[in-house]
Amino acid sequence: MAAPIQVWAPGTSAPNTTGSTRSGSETTAGNLLLVAVGARDTLVDDITLTDSSGTNVWTLLKKEPYAWLFGCEDADPVTTVTPFLVDAADAPYAAAHMLFLSEWPAGSVVGSATSTTGAPPVGSEVTPAAEGGTVVTMLTAAVTNRTFAATGCTELQTLKAAQLTTMTAYIDAADDTPLSPDWTLVAGSSTVVSVISVALAHTGGGTTPLGVTVGSDQSIYVGQTATVTAVPSGGGGAATVAWTLVSPVGGGTFANSNLPSTTFTPTAGAATYVLRAIASEAGFTNAQDDLTLTVSAAPTYHLIATVNDSTGFTVFGAVDVKSALSDTSQATGITSTGSPTSLPLDVTMDPITLAPGQPYVIDVEPRKTDAATGTFIGKLYNGSTLLGTTSAANIPNAYGVVPLTWPAADFDEVTFPFQFRVVTEWTAA
Numbered sequence: 001m002a003a004p005i006q007v008w009a010p011g012t013s014a015p016n017t018t019g020s021t022r023s024g025s026e027t028t029a030g031n032l033l034l035v036a037v038g039a040r041d042t043l044v045d046d047i048t049l050t051d052s053s054g055t056n057v058w059t060l061l062k063k064e065p066y067a068w069l070f071g072c073e074d075a076d077p078v079t080t081v082t083p084f085l086v087d088a089a090d091a092p093y094a095a096a097h098m099l100f101l102s103e104w105p106a107g108s109v110v111g112s113a114t115s116t117t118g119a120p121p122v123g124s125e126v127t128p129a130a131e132g133g134t135v136v137t138m139l140t141a142a143v144t145n146r147t148f149a150a151t152g153c154t155e156l157q158t159l160k161a162a163q164l165t166t167m168t169a170y171i172d173a174a175d176d177t178p179l180s181p182d183w184t185l186v187a188g189s190s191t192v193v194s195v196i197s198v199a200l201a202h203t204g205g206g207t208t209p210l211g212v213t214v215g216s217d218q219s220i221y222v223g224q225t226a227t228v229t230a231v232p233s234g235g236g237g238a239a240t241v242a243w244t245l246v247s248p249v250g251g252g253t254f255a256n257s258n259l260p261s262t263t264f265t266p267t268a269g270a271a272t273y274v275l276r277a278i279a280s281e282a283g284f285t286n287a288q289d290d291l292t293l294t295v296s297a298a299p300t301y302h303l304i305a306t307v308n309d310s311t312g313f314t315v316f317g318a319v320d321v322k323s324a325l326s327d328t329s330q331a332t333g334i335t336s337t338g339s340p341t342s343l344p345l346d347v348t349m350d351p352i353t354l355a356p357g358q359p360y361v362i363d364v365e366p367r368k369t370d371a372a373t374g375t376f377i378g379k380l381y382n383g384s385t386l387l388g389t390t391s392a393a394n395i396p397n398a399y400g401v402v403p404l405t406w407p408a409a410d411f412d413e414v415t416f417p418f419q420f421r422v423v424t425e426w427t428a429a
Contacts, residue, residue, distance in 0.1 A: 004170070005031060005103040005237040007156050014040065014096040014162035021082040022099045032108035032200065033075045033101060036157075037068040037083050038140040038166030041095035045088040051078040062115040064194035066164065067140040071110040071198070096162035102136070104200060105236050111199035119190045120148060123180035128173035129201035135173055137181040137197040141165045146188035150181045173199065210235035210287040212279035217292040222270055226293050229261040230277035239281040246274040246290065270297045302352055302362075305419065309346035312337045322347075330365070330399050339371065342425045351417040360406045362422060367399045371428035378404035380411070381421040387411055395428070 008024030027033060035058070037047055047068045049058040053076040061069045068083075081101055087093040111133065114124040126135055136156075139148055144160040153169035171181055183195055211233040218226050232239035241260040245252055251268030266273055273293040280286045303326055310321040317332035318324035324332045325347070336343055354360060360380065368374045374395030380387045388410030393402045404424070411418075 003154075003236050003238055004156065005105060007103070007168075008101040010098060010100055010157045010159040010166075012159075012161070014038075014098045014159070014164055016094055016096045016162065018086075018092040018094050019082050019084045020097065020099075021080050022101065023080045024101060026077050026079045027075065027101075027103045028106070029077050030074055030106040032104040032106075032110070033072045033078070034104065034136060034198070035070040035072075035081055036100040036102075036138040036166065036168050036196075037070070037097060038066055038159075038164050039068070039083075039085060039095050039097040040066065040142060040162055040164035041093070042066075043087050044085050044093055044095050044097075046086050046090070048084045048086075050082050050084065052080040053078050059110070061110060061113040061198055062196045064115045064117055064140070064196060066142055067115070067138060067166075067194040067196055069113065069115075069138055069196045069198060073109055074106075096164055098159050098161065098164065098166050100138075100157040100159075100166065100168050102156055102168065104134070105202065106234075108134075108200045108202050111201045113196065113198040115194070115196040117192055117194045119192055120185040121151075121182045122193060122195055123182040124195045124197040125178050125180035126197045126199040127178045128176050128199040130176045131201070132173045132175050133202050134170055134200040135179050135181060135197055136168065136170045136200060137183070137195065138166065138168045139183045139193050139195050140167075141191055141193040143188075143191055146191055147186040148183050148193070149186050150183050153181050210239055210279055210281055210284040212239075212241065212277050212287045212289050214275070214277050214289045214291040217294070219294040219296065220266075221296055221298040222266075223298055224295075225263045225265045227261070227263050228275060228277075228291060228293075230279070230289065231260065232279040232287070234287075235279075235281045235284045239279045239284075242278050242280070244276050244278065246276050248273065264293070266293065266295045268295075270295050303350045304347045305350045306348045307346070308348060308421070309344060310334065312340060312343045313345060328365075335369070336426055336428070340426050340428055342427055344423050344425050346421070346423045348419055348421045351419050353416040353418075354408070354411070357408045359408050360411065360420065362404045363401045364393075364404060364424070365399050365401050366395045368395050368397055368428065371395075374426070374428035376424050376426045378406075379423045379425070380406045381423065382411075382414065382418075383421065387414075387420075395426075 150169040153171045156168040243257040252266040255263045313334040375392040378390040388406045
């Protein structure tokens, strides 16, 4: 059993041509496509289909007066489908016509198809696969002033135009008991209609197995929230997602645990949290994926002990360079000379102790003023001994935090607590 992935809007008219292209949202590779065509002329002898893929092979499942039903298994993606109408001499023939496309999950295959004509109530009995599946049925009538309904079915598409009515609907089949979705006359006088029905079997226990992915693990600080997103896949295209906290139990809350994308607020402090997204859909086995969220203690300020060299920089908003660099206000700071090239700013930091394997990170908040481009690097020293150099970082147009990071390997031989000497070199053009 499965619902359609999508159905293209049926349009509002029935063009009187030899073939009018219908378009819709791109279908997904590997899925089953069904196309129902209604044509308002008994002189239309045959219809063939082409589509935007240029590779799909369409099979005519059944035809009746005014009605054609086509299928394409394991289809390549399409955005347009065009019917081509011909008469008994295989010559192009113009007639009012309409085209409906429905997309069904990968793993679906076309089973038995039957057709009939008659006055409602009328149905076309088909036998589903042993494991059940879906029965799709279509109706055409050479009138527009009647109303029809398929008993027990879910309607997919309906269009009335140019003295032609075409409708499609579907019903789930639990097993291989024969089904005959009966079309009934709801309003209007009796008239002859054409009905085609086809059984779809869903291989692999339903369709492509349901899946879900949550992306990469995340890291935040205590006091922050994490935005998490789960993306379901496979199934019948109607999966829902729910989030749950695996561990620590009771250690946080979701803004809305029933949305694929939501925020999580940890409440158990610095710890490793495991968040689980569960995708579910009727008729499919649930799928889940876990995201590990590492919550660390918020960093503390590591202050500058001394300024060794600030030649070429001018202080604003503060009494000296050290004061300007030791607060977070954008009203204080230092400005370099114009168009500097590797202009050094040399400072020694307060003593610090790093845990084994912990990198050393300094957040710098720079901006360009009148330079087209600007970069800077950071050099970490033990006295006069260079321990490591960062990659060049771009200077943004507006104030923004740019981290300089030295890996733990740069100071494997350092004994803590230790005072690092940091020299940043600034270049602009």
